[in-house]
Amino acid sequence: MKLKDRNVLVVGLGKSGFSSALFLKRQGANVIVNDIGDEKSFEREKKVLKENGIDFVFGKHPEEIFLKQDLIVVSPGVPTNREPFLKAHDKGIEIIGELELAYRFISTPIVAITGTNGKTTTTTLLGEILKKEGVNVFVGGNIGIPLVEYAEDDSRDLVVLEVSSFQLETISHFHPYGGVILNITPDHLDRYTSMEEYAEVKMRLFERQETFDFAVLNADDKWIMKYKPAILSDIFLFSVSTVVDKGAYYKNGRIYLVHPSSNQEYVIQEGDIRLKGIHNMENVMAAAISALELGVKFDTIKEVLQNFEGLHHRVEFVEEIEGISFYNDSKGTNVGAVERALAGFNNPVVLILGGRDKGGGYDFLIDQIKRTVKHIIAIGEAKDNIYNDLHNYVTVEKVNSFEDAVYTAFRRAERGDIVLLSPACSSFDMFTSYAERGEKFIEIVRKIKAEVNGKN
Structure with missing residues (x-):
């Protein structure tokens, strides 16, 4: 060019x-x-x-x-x-x-990872596995360093990218050697006219792939499987609900990796994986099967999984105060992310929800709310919409400030409960980013802890 x-x-x-x-x-x-x-x-x-x-x-x-x-x-x-x-x-x-723009100046093979949720964790995890294997890899894209900053270097063995739907809107020649899609759940419906349009944009990741490329798909996701027949590359599936012949599946606390070219089935015990939660088992499977296809040894994959702690602001334990555990999931900016965060808890949850609404409503959360949420603290511009969609299923309490939300959640929680910040909304009505929101949550929680300790 x-x-x-x-x-x-x-x-x-x-x-x-x-x-x-x-x-x-x-x-x-x-x-x-x-x-x-x-x-x-x-x-x-x-x-x-x-x-x-x-x-x-x-x-x-x-x-x-x-x-x-x-x-x-x-x-x-x-x-x-x-x-x-x-x-x-x-x-x-x-x-x-x-x-x-960057792709047109790059000859390095690319593995691109997208999905409504989990893509940052999966991109980072795959990057760590490859680095441990000794691969000279660039990790960036929608996280960290823009791909265009690598374009003038173009000297690594491999590029691993997180790719968003917004980025996929404006591709024409972009052709990743490996494409990974984790899930498609409601998000950005303030930008897209329907779930169909959003899903079609996500699946553009594969539109230039050919038979010598590979694709890693979530077999449990109806939107992904709807578009699967159009993919020309070598397909690997992963699932938490069914056995797959080629790819990875989760069953009875184990992950099974089935990779035909290695002529072997590998097994990883869930207890040997530092990341927790069923949503993270999906991320692990996607990263692990991609790594195997890229020639990484199983022992390297297993070693990294034993030590990889996950990401800041993604279902991150903060403090325990009077038997109440506080978790920061500020990166949970859509209902799919919140649903997956809630699925990881069995104890009662006081959920802090809200911010700038992204369209699509909150009905998607009803089943998980019925299962585990005892109280919702609704905040920000979206608080009225949250109340309207969810108050028939759980008590929804609207508050006016972020600090008031955290203090109120603490007061509504009891010993053994979880207080979870997982907003299902963007942060821009109150903060400059989800990271700033998460840091503020941590600051307030630690302030509460200091006040409680001062009384004791």
Whole structure:
């Protein structure tokens, strides 16, 4: 792909947009950056852009700028159904994302992992397994380092990427050697018109694959299996509910890995896996079968699984106070993530739910709520919607602040209960990120513990 002297617009100045702009400039393109946000929020980025001779426009999407470009690179968080994009498309201007841009400069084989939930854990876990095996691997994408920052290096043995639906919207040539999809549950229905549209975007991961590639699919997911017949690559399945002939399955506290080319069935005891919860058994199976297909020894996989602790802000134990256990699942930003978090608990749960609504409602949670939730603390912009959807099944208490939510949850809980922050919503009504929300939860829990200890 030749970029020298081409006019390129980068839309969205998040992490991937910022990296894309600098990469494009180094390739000799004439770059301009556009973000609808307030210019005052980008002082650091503006300084770097100026130093590199990159122009920028903030606060709006000027149509005339879009129509003067040879190429538009859009950040994942920016919807491309806005008028300037549509007019640029009608004019024949190519619109791609950072993932597609980077891919066109990379020859390293790629394993790409997507899914509504679990993709960060699975991507990180597979990366750790490969590193332990001695593979020179780049791990990034939707987590950590944008792929475009690797594009000028392109010297590793393998790339392992977390890929989001937003990134998959703007691919055209992207062709991973390995594709892994963990699940498709309701999410981003404020952006997609239906579950069908969301699922179709997710399954675009496989659209360029051929027979010599491989795919790892969740056999228990109805949406994934609906689109399975269209996949041309070598398919491995994983399941927590049924035995599979090729791939991995969970049964009676064991994970079985069935890999035909190794001509052997491997068994891992659940007790030998540091990650806990049935949702994590799915993540483990997806990572393990991918690793086997990539030539990793079983002993390496088993060793990493014995030591891999999981991720910050994902069903993370924080403290125990007066027999009440507090868990931080701030990364649970959709109902599917909350459902999986709740499935890992048998003790009664006081659930902190809410934030900025993502569409689709909360009915998906009803079965798990009936099983284990004794009380819901509803917060943020979504609290009325949460109340309307769930108050017939459990007591839903609306509160006005995040700190009040944590204190109220503590008061409603009893010895032996779980207090779980798993919001099913984005954090942007109160915080800049799910990470900031999770850190605030930890801070408040520890404040409560100090106050309780001070009384004793």
